[in-house]
Amino acid sequence: MALPPPLRISVTPAELELIASEQLVEIVPLVAMERTAFISGAYGPLRPPTKCKVPIWMATNLKLKKKCHIVPPDWLNVEFLQERLNRETSVPEFSELPFRFAEIAKVLLDVASDDVSNPDKIRSLLQDIREARQAKSRDGLSVLDHSELSLPNLSSMEINEIRPFFIRSMGILTKLVREPNPQQMNQLE
Amino acid sequence: MVYLPPPQFASASRPSYGETYAKILAAHRRSPATSASSVIILVAPDVDALCAAHMLAELFKQDDVMHRIIPVSGHAELERMRDELATFTDLHTLILLNMGAILDLPSSEWFGEFSTQLTVHVIDSSRPQNLASIFGIGEGGNRIVIWDDGGAENLQEERKAWEALAYEPEPDSDEEDSELDSEEDVEGDDDDEGEDDAYDGGSSSGKRRSLGDGGRPNGKRRRIQRRPSRMSKEDRAQYSSRLEKYYMSGTWHGQSACGTIYLLATVLERVDNDLLWLAILGLTHQYTTSRISRNDYDKYHSIYYDEVARLNPPPPASAANDYDFKSQHPDDTSVYAADELRFMMFRHWNLYDAMYHSSYVATRLGIWKERGRKRLTGLLAKMGFSIPETQQPYPHMAKDLKLSLRQKLDQIAPEYGLVELSYPSFTRCYGYRSQPLSACDAVEAVSALLDVAGGVRLEIEVEGARNGGEWFGGGRVWNIERDEGRKEGEHEHIPPGGATAGVKTVNAMGGEAGMDQANGEGQDLQWWIKNFWTAFDALGDIVRLREALSLAMALHKAIVRQGSSIIDKHDIRTLRGHRVVTITQGPDLALFAHPGVLSRLALWLVEALRDRLSGTSTAYSRSKRKSLPLVLACLNEKEGTYLVVGVMAALNFGDVRKNEFGLAFLDAKERCNARTRHGSFDTSVLEINKDDLKVFLETLCDGGER
Numbered sequence: 001m002a003l004p005p006p007l008r009i010s011v012t013p014a015e016l017e018l019i020a021s022e023q024l025v026e027i028v029p030l031v032a033m034e035r036t037a038f039i040s041g042a043y044g045p046l047r048p049p050t051k052c053k054v055p056i057w058m059a060t061n062l063k064l065k066k067k068c069h070i071v072p073p074d075w076l077n078v079e080f081l082q083e084r085l086n087r088e089t090s091v092p093e094f095s096e097l098p099f100r101f102a103e104i105a106k107v108l109l110d111v112a113s114d115d116v117s118n119p120d121k122i123r124s125l126l127q128d129i130r131e132a133r134q135a136k137s138r139d140g141l142s143v144l145d146h147s148e149l150s151l152p153n154l155s156s157m158e159i160n161e162i163r164p165f166f167i168r169s170m171g172i173l174t175k176l177v178r179e180p181n182p183q184q185m186n187q188l189e
Numbered sequence: 190m191v192y193l194p195p196p197q198f199a200s201a202s203r204p205s206y207g208e209t210y211a212k213i214l215a216a217h218r219r220s221p222a223t224s225a226s227s228v229i230i231l232v233a234p235d236v237d238a239l240c241a242a243h244m245l246a247e248l249f250k251q252d253d254v255m256h257r258i259i260p261v262s263g264h265a266e267l268e269r270m271r272d273e274l275a276t277f278t279d280l281h282t283l284i285l286l287n288m289g290a291i292l293d294l295p296s297s298e299w300f301g302e303f304s305t306q307l308t309v310h311v312i313d314s315s316r317p318q319n320l321a322s323i324f325g326i327g328e329g330g331n332r333i334v335i336w337d338d339g340g341a342e343n344l345q346e347e348r349k350a351w352e353a354l355a356y357e358p359e360p361d362s363d364e365e366d367s368e369l370d371s372e373e374d375v376e377g378d379d380d381d382e383g384e385d386d387a388y389d390g391g392s393s394s395g396k397r398r399s400l401g402d403g404g405r406p407n408g409k410r411r412r413i414q415r416r417p418s419r420m421s422k423e424d425r426a427q428y429s430s431r432l433e434k435y436y437m438s439g440t441w442h443g444q445s446a447c448g449t450i451y452l453l454a455t456v457l458e459r460v461d462n463d464l465l466w467l468a469i470l471g472l473t474h475q476y477t478t479s480r481i482s483r484n485d486y487d488k489y490h491s492i493y494y495d496e497v498a499r500l501n502p503p504p505p506a507s508a509a510n511d512y513d514f515k516s517q518h519p520d521d522t523s524v525y526a527a528d529e530l531r532f533m534m535f536r537h538w539n540l541y542d543a544m545y546h547s548s549y550v551a552t553r554l555g556i557w558k559e560r561g562r563k564r565l566t567g568l569l570a571k572m573g574f575s576i577p578e579t580q581q582p583y584p585h586m587a588k589d590l591k592l593s594l595r596q597k598l599d600q601i602a603p604e605y606g607l608v609e610l611s612y613p614s615f616t617r618c619y620g621y622r623s624q625p626l627s628a629c630d631a632v633e634a635v636s637a638l639l640d641v642a643g644g645v646r647l648e649i650e651v652e653g654a655r656n657g658g659e660w661f662g663g664g665r666v667w668n669i670e671r672d673e674g675r676k677e678g679e680h681e682h683i684p685p686g687g688a689t690a691g692v693k694t695v696n697a698m699g700g701e702a703g704m705d706q707a708n709g710e711g712q713d714l715q716w717w718i719k720n721f722w723t724a725f726d727a728l729g730d731i732v733r734l735r736e737a738l739s740l741a742m743a744l745h746k747a748i749v750r751q752g753s754s755i756i757d758k759h760d761i762r763t764l765r766g767h768r769v770v771t772i773t774q775g776p777d778l779a780l781f782a783h784p785g786v787l788s789r790l791a792l793w794l795v796e797a798l799r800d801r802l803s804g805t806s807t808a809y810s811r812s813k814r815k816s817l818p819l820v821l822a823c824l825n826e827k828e829g830t831y832l833v834v835g836v837m838a839a840l841n842f843g844d845v846r847k848n849e850f851g852l853a854f855l856d857a858k859e860r861c862n863a864r865t866r867h868g869s870f871d872t873s874v875l876e877i878n879k880d881d882l883k884v885f886l887e888t889l890c891d892g893g894e895r
Contacts, residue, residue, distance in 0.1 A: 065251040066459060113520050120519055 009164050013103075016156055020103035021056040026071040029062070056104065060111050070112040073098075076105060078118050081125040088132040094153035102130070102157040137162060144169055193336045195449075196456050206449070207456035209310070209334060210248075216281045216308070217254050228256040228282045231270060233870050234721055236474040236636050237314060238287035240467040241446035243728050245284070247464065248454060260721040261288065263869040271299065284310045287446050288870050290318040294333045305332065312336045312446045314475070315870075317435055320344075320351040338444035347435045350428035439837070439847030440872060442480040447471025448489060462617075465496055466524055466628075467728070469615050473628040474636065476612075479792055483612075483843035490613055497524050497615060516618040516625065527627065529614035530598070533745055534630050537738050540586070541569065541579040546745045548796040549842075553606045557753035557797075568605050572597040584624070609842065619731045626734065634734050637741035638724040640785035643716045744786065747777045752793050761798070764890035768798065771831075771882070772823040782825040784874045787834045791821045795838040816846045820889065822882060830866075831882045835873040848873050857889035 003012065022040065029046035036044050043054045051071060054062075062068040074080070075098055087095040098104070105126055113119040137158060140151075144166075151159070196205045217227055228249070232242045242258055249256045261267050267288060274280060283300075290313035294300050300309050309332060311322070322333050323341055335341075451468035454460045472493065476486040501523040532550065535543030544550045544565060554568070555561035569579050574590060583591075595611075602610055616627045727733040755761065755770055762769050772781060781787050795817055817838040822831045835850030851872030858865050863881035868874065877885055 065253075066461065067251070 011160055013157065013160070016100070016160060017103045017107060020100040020156070021060070021107065023056055023100065023104065024053045025056050025059050025073060025104075025108075026051050026053050027059050027062065028069040028071060029067065030069070031062075031067045056107060060107060063111050070108060070115045072108060072112075072116045073104070075101065076108065076116060076122065078121050078125065081122060081129065085125055085129050085132065088129055088136075092136070094133060094136060094151075096153050097129075097155055100156050102126075102155055133158060141165070141169075144173065193334055194342065195337065195339050195452060197339070205456070206336065206453040209336075210453055210457065212308075213282050213310075214252055214254060216306075220279070220281055220306070224279045225255045226257060226277050227279050228254055228284070229274070229277075229280060230256060230258045230284045230286060231261045231267070231288065232258055232721070233287040234260055234262055234639055234717060235287060236632055236639065236724075237445045237447055237471040239635065239639065239721070239724055240471045240474075240728065241286050241312065241450050243725065244447060244450045244454070244464050244467050245286075248450070248457070248459065251459065258725075260718055262717055264867060275303065281306050282308055282310065284312065287313050287315065289313055290315050290322070290335070292322070293319050294322045296321070300333065303332075307332065309333045310336060312449050314442045314445050314449075314480075316340065316441050316443050317438075320347060320432070320435070321355075324348050324351055336449050338449060340443050344435075347431060350431040353424070353428050354432070437849075437852055439849035440851050441845065441847045442475060444489070445471040445475050460496070460500070462500055462522055462524055465493065465500060466615075466617050469493055469524070469628050470632055470635070470728075473614060474632045477629055477632060478788075479838070479845055482839075482845045486612075493615070494526050494613070497526050501525065516620050519621040521618045521620050524615055524617045525625075527614065527616045528611040529627055529629055530611050531609075534633060534738060534742060536583050536624070536627065537630065538742060539580050539582050540574065541565070541576075542742075543583075544569075546742075546749050548793045549610070550607060551749070552797040552799065557756050564605065568601065571601050571604075623731050623735055626731070630738060631734060633741040633745075634737035635724050635727060636785065637744050638727055638737045639720050640783055641740065641744060641780070642720040642723040642737070744780075744789075747780055748786070748790050748793055751775060751777055751781065752790060752797060755794065756797060761794075764886065766818070767890045768817070768819045769886055769890070770794065770819070770821050772821070774824075778824065778826065781823040782827075782832055784832060784834065784869050784871070787821060787823050787832055788836070788871075788874065791819055791834045791836040792838075794821065795819050795836050799838065799840070799842065816840060818850070820850075820886065822877075822886070824879065825876075828876075829879050830876050831879050833875045833877055833882075833885075835875075853889055857885055861885055861888040 028051055029048050031046065032048060033044050033046040035042055038058075040055065043058065044052065046052055046054075046068075059068060059070050063070055084095050084097060105122075108116060109119055109123060116122060133155075137154070141162060193205055193209055194203055196207065213228065220227065230242055230245060232238045246256065246258060259270065261270055274283065289309075289311045292299055294309060294311070300307070311333065313335075318335060318337075318341070323335055323337070323344070445468075447468040448471065451460065451464060454464050472486065472489050475481045476483075502517075504525045531547050532540075532543035533547040538546075545556055545562075550556075550565075551561075554564045556565060566576060566579075569576075573593070578587065578590065581587075598610055602608070614628050616625050617631075618625045723733075727737055751772070754775065755772070760770055760772075772778065775781075781790060798817065798819070817840065819836045819838065820833060821836070822833045824831055833854070835848070835854065837846045837848045837850060839846045854865075854873070854875050857863075858875075858877075861881070861884045863885045864878040865881075865885075866876045868876055
């Protein structure tokens with residue numbers, strides 16, 4: 001919420017990325033560190049070469065200083081994403097993906113592309129998945145109904161995209177349904 | 190006052206690079222007054238030091254050490270900086286890159302008076318090193334640390350001699366001291382005098398690099414004077430001559446500063462491709478500017494070759510035969526070992542130009558004459574390249590020609606006497622952002638930025654403008670693109686003098702010239718700092734580096750133009766074994782008033798003359814080996830001085846000689862009382878008042894009447 005009020009339509013992607021960086025990811029540390037207390041919690045100890053789970057912000061910091069290797073999460077590989085893409089293009093519902101997959105994937109690919117296998121294939125797969133889901137959410141928006149409120153398997157970035165429009169249109173729809181047009185009622189009678 | 194052996198000689202009692210680095214970190218972390226000025230790196234303005242500074246900054250950043258990088262242009266600047274540094278209370282580490290090896294650092298003139306918490310690290314590739322800095326142990330001991338490459342292990346004889354002379358002064362030590370003084374008078378590789386006054390009798394006091402006085406309080410000396418054991422006269426003479434031989438044999442270069450820092454990174458186990466690439470750049474720079482011989486280059490090259498193989502995937506087999514590399518995938522930033530042709534930036538130019546501007550090819554064929562140019566086209570024709578094809582920029586050349594280039598060269602070039610056309614080097618890929626860049630091209634680009642990124646007006650060629658290209662008018666003025674980005678339309682709004690002197694626009698040029706004269710020195714000093722930072726940024730940014738390639742090409746064109754005209758007009762005079770050239774006019778006069786550019790011209794000329802003139806040995810040279818001494822003087826109209834550069838080249842290609850011009854210049858200057866100034870750390874570059882030039886040159890060449 002760092003933008004001035006007129007521009008504050010919704011959360012920005014950068015803020016979403018920050019929130020997503022709180023999640024834990026596994027790393028292979030190259031330096032040793034004791035169990036240290038940070039604001040969000042205590043992490044460590046780091047004992048190379050055993051793996052350890054730390055928040056993504058810490059993993060990014062260590063990686064940029066060449067003090068760790070990041071182990072990509074199990075969904076960030078070609079087979080998993082390929083399978084999900086196939087499901088996206090065949091079935092009309094949204095396929096199941098981790099809630100913040102877009103942000104986490106972006107951060108990890110930027111910082112640790114050498115730790116991820118086949119990064120350019122993964123980038124293109126992610127792009128395809130995003131386009132497929134975007135098409136689906138566009139279609140879904142055109143059949144908005146005042147009572148349908150379940151949106152299974154949407155990811156946080158996608159929710160953020162449609163949130164302003166969705167909220168306002170749902171508001172108008174509910175108003176329309178609650179008070180049907182008096183002229184219409186007169187005509188019917 | 191301690192020298193660090195390289196890691197291979199390290200042992201428990203002799204700390205090496207890694208331990209010293211850990212000490213720096215510890216000092217940074219534990220000192221309560223740590224601030225951004227606790228660790229300061231002073232950098233000399235050459236490519237090797239620049240790369241080393243980049244590497245060191247990277248290592249510090251990874252360790253969360255706050256540091257400052259300050260460029261220093263010469264000894265005068267260093268003195269000024271020293272005075273400023275004396276006022277910093279939280280300074281605990283000072284690192285000098287490519288400067289200071291020859292200075293007597295423990296003396297009170299330099300860092301003897303600083304507080305004991307300060308450690309001065311000297312990482313310098315120039316030799317000889319000052320023995321007091323290496324071997325001396327004094328109060329506040331171990332404050333000066335010289336990072337050595339193993340050369341100091343061979344100085345045991347000199348060490349003995351120095352210690353003998355330092356610690357056993359005699360009752361008739363006055364005589365001894367004056368003897369020592371008179372030897373050092375002529376030794377002085379670094380000094381900076383006042384600008385206007387004639388520099389005469391004050392020389393001995395000003396320049397004394399007193400070996401015996403380094404760091405010893407007077408009381409102790411007097412006590413030692415009464416020691417019963419005295420050295421015999423013969424011993425003393427022997428020791429002094431040993432030291433004299435060490436200091437007077439000229440200047441040469443040891444391991445590059447980048448190499449030293451790369452060793453440090455290896456010890457810390459933190460090497461990666463970026464550090465390796467910068468180290469390669471430092472080494473290539475040393476080789477292409479003839480600071481190290483081919484043998485030394487091969488030695489270091491093999492080390493880096495192994496490193497490249499260790500850190501990078503093996504190159505695809507198809508790339509082994511041609512000079513065309515392609516990035517394998519968008520994130521490909523690997524370094525490949527590849528042979529490099531001695532053509533000047535041939536991947537960015539057309540083939541004809543590349544061969545024309547390379548000093549190796551050009552001088553063998555004699556391209557300053559029409560006959561030589563015909564030979565060049567003849568060579569190309571024999572290899573199967575027609576003239577329009579050779580005028581094509583390399584990226585647009587026909588593919589089959591590119592592939593067969595190497596083969597044909599190996600076959601046909603020896604007929605023309607071009608035998609050693611390629612040498613092993615490295616190339617780096619930049620993913621899909623840009624074409625792969627070879628090490629020597631990168632070095633050319635960076636040194637062009639360092640020399641002339643700002644402060645000189647140069648016209649560079651726009652691609653496609655030849656042979657009546659799309660846009661008429663072949664050149665545009667070199668312009669540094671800043672991040673703040675002045676768009677074309679805003680030029681009229683820049684006030685005269687401009688907010689930043691680095692952005693040279695055609696409109697603001699007139700205003701800036703006015704400012705130049707008004708500020709004079711102020712503007713002058715600024716340009717090299719801006720150049721330094723432009724080059725520093727370019728090391729990390731491939732886009733800027735590629736832009737700088739065109740600048741480097743324009744620079745080469747100017748150098749070849751000037752060099753050819755010198756040879757054509759037979760401007761080279763021979764004075765008693767020296768070749769002397771004076772440049773007083775020409776289209777690029779302002780360009781050659783820069784020491785870096787002038788040195789390059791000197792190197793080019795030396796290559797050109799190598800086969801045509803016989804070697805001589807100068808009167809004052811220590812060795813009996815013949816070499817090609819060349820003195821080049823260029824007029825700086827604005828200041829009314831001449832910039833003089835002395836180069837000592839070896840007779841054989843690939844060899845280097847120790848450069849004795851530093852001493853010779855000082856000697857000659859003293860004897861003819863010329864008004865001179867040393868502006869840079871390179872002792873063979875000198876600025877002299879224009880009236881004194883003639884006398885100076887004659888005195889120089891008369892040489893060694895000792």
